[in-house]
Amino acid sequence: MRRPSALAALAALAVLAAPASASAHATLKSSVPGVQARVDRAPAAVALTFNESVTITPRAIEVFAADGRQLAGTSTLFDRGKLVRIALRPLARGTYTVRWRATGSDGHTTAGVFNFGVGVEPPPPSQAVGAVGPSWRDDAARWGYLGALSLLVGLLGFRLLVLREPLPAALANRLSLLSVIGAFAAVDIGIAAFVIRASNALQLPFVDLLFGDLSPFATKTRFGLAFVVTTMGFGAVAALVLLFWIFDWSRLLWPAFVAGALFASGVSLSGHQATEPNATWLTQFADWLHLLAATLWIGGLVGLIACVWPLAPELRARAFLRFSRLATVLVAVLVLAGTYLAVIRLPQLSDLWSTSYGLVLLLKLAIVLVALGWGAAHHFLVRPRLEHGEPAPGGLRRSLAGESTVALLVLLVAAVLANQQPPPSGPPAPVLSASTLPR
Template sequence: MTDPHPRRPRRRLPHHVVVRLLAALLVPLASFLVLGTAAPASAHATLVSTDPAEGAVLDAAPDQVTFTFNEAVIGVPTGIQVFDATGEVVASKATVREAELVVELEDEVGEGTLVVVWRLVSADGHPIGGSLTFSVGEPSATVAVPETSADAGTDAPFVLSLVRWLGYLGLLAAAGLAAFYVLLLPRDAPEAGRHRLRAVARGGALVAIVAFWVAVPLVALYQLGLPTSALGDGSTWATLSTWEYAVPAAVAVGLALAVGVLPAGAPDRARAGLALVGCAVALAAPSMTGHTRATTPEALVIAVDVLHLVAGATWLGGLLAIGLVLRDLTGRDDSGAVVLARFSTWASALLALLVITGTFMAWRVAGSWDALLETGYGSFLLVKVLIVLVAIVIAAWNRFALLPNLQAASGEDRVGAASVLVRTTVAEAGVLVAVLLVTGFLVDRSPEPDVVVTSPSAQGQSGDQSVELDAITADLTLDPLAVGPTTITITLTDDAGRPTEGYEAPRLSLSTTDVDLGEVTLTNQGPGTYAGDLVLPTGGTWEVQVSLRTSEFDNPVKTVRFEVP
């Protein structure tokens, strides 16, 4: 009996159409995640309050000084010191308890100004520092504070970024090659090709292991702000987080397992499983330190970062493997085209995974367009995105133009088509190496905004400053503009010039290249007006960081400069 309503056979979309549709969906999704839902993420520990307050004038010297942060911090040897107005050291003892730093004054101090200089390490591994100034009886006329380890820069040194790059390059290459060896390489692949893959994988593993361990002392000097001679001091090594040792150890164990079990011939299931476990351990380890440890929700961000590394390793390792064995495979039959087609299918999924995970990480770590466009971290991140786009263009050319040529070729034509594909594949891998170079510099950069607004006072005009914080204008006044006691006032107005308020009260902090006064305690003086008293210990260029939460999700941060005579 014939069905009067026969069903039409389902038509499957061609593979290239699916990939294009997926890319078309991912681009607006990425833009929406970063533009529409970005919320500031916690990057560094932030000083919340001090006791006594900045600029306070006390009747008697306190027994201890307390600093409270918004997250746990790590103490630094010789990172906390107390000085009197003449620059003489005041005996003290510092203790760090989770998010609190307590500095006990062990000797009696006379009248005058005291300065507590501090340097700590936040949860993401970046050093933070500053100072607190208060007075007993009355402020001193002049304050002289000598240079300390707390004054060391907080920017990562070039050599550390270079070592990071070598570590990630070796890690992703070794893990990706090992995964390709057990998952995609034909069981009857030529012995010469297998030998090259194993040799390069082992070389990459060696580079990664050495680089990750070399980074440990460099991280110690960077975090603690100490000279190279401090590496002979046991306290330098004891201060480092346990994760700074656990990560290179996990990378070493994982890669040794991944490349060590690769046989000369086709691997059995046991060896293949061990190799993949080693790859997973090595690729998961780097996510246990850095920005992911200080970004919420921590578990989700770490998981996404691991997926990002897995996708990157599979892509880079696959490209290197294709470049190493494609000529051998195409010299016999069409197995080279088959392997390349299988990897191309994987690469499409990897591209989607890289876009989604990369967008998510940018959203959680950077947190806003300000951080992307106006910080060193954001600049490196945007450069990384542009280079990845170049890699995607090359990958698309390989997939939709050169691969069909290889599949249709035969005989000598197949060898020529394979040679062209090898060259473009090597070029694609080279672009990814450049991506890793940017990543090496990105790891130790801060995502915190630092937008500098040129100060009229720097041109000899008044100390009054204005800065735009979304739809709110903030007018700042420093009166008097001089060394010693002064008052900073901030007035918030809307587009019509009427007093207005933010979602929360504004926050101000002052610093120079040598002294960081931290956050100023502000009191409300009326609608949209706040003021705080402080003491400027020296003249020069003072930067005032203005932070205002304008909504539940938006918190613009700007910086203005005052030239103090």
């Protein structure tokens, strides 16, 4: 059995996995029209049924047309306070947004938003009237998420493909600790990213957001479904790594790595490469390969800098040479997949300098070139010396740290790019206006 810190990590996992007790509060049981429903006939009213009696204000339910016009009057309670109803003006064919608020018996106010369509499919709740687009908070959350994947998937890959078992105890423990941190971070930052995305549409103060209805975002959007699956998946991966760390079950490492790599595909299955009009299985697969290559590259650099160099001096040369060979393949995948995706996302060459998406992509390409040049210097200048048995240069660790810093900047710009809207490449999908709600 490994050191006590692994047991402490297992205890932390048990605490996080245990369901937290919470006081009951009002929740939405059903609605007419249904949440994110398409109806053939325009409804005469919106009715919300709750699990308990609620108190409301006259504007408990607000209904908006796609252009931001409010279409309903005063909300009324029925069925001993469990049903809230508001009459509607005659509705034309199109999409509509419902925003609601109600206070339960515990004094907490719950709120939610959803869309419905009359004769057409409604857009996701993230495109509700009054919703705002991604902000710096979304960019920061995605950057942290990509960094967590680099710790989890990248370090597991570095351990299996470059170092290979058995390893010195101190090195093995450091690698396991960082991988577990990456797994926990992927779960926690994923939750934060989901809540931030939902808050952009709910437009609630933080206190009210704690009791907001997030179910339409979790069950009716690609992003939400990916969040649910990957959160459970990375929790299982964390358990596999912890079990390996505590009981030295080396047969669990490969399943943990493969599962982590597969669950990382949630980023690709819910992003531009899956949702744009010209998205195909090939764009999703290329995006996943692009992501996987980046996480393995950055994870390998972290493994060399934070684990091998300080804890296993005898493995420095061997680890560097093996990683250098792997990095050559990773760079090829990054370049090929990235080029293909850029061509798909930018129909015209002028989109590179005439759209915000293209400008951010240009910035990313510039930083990638710096990183590739740095890596090429290591490959062509340092690698031959090590292959001839010469000692590693004294400043190699600092140089690797510099390369990893540039790589993290690449992740940051990639996070910003993922939240930019690509230029249109096909017939636009119906969306709702993002106009400000009437005050």
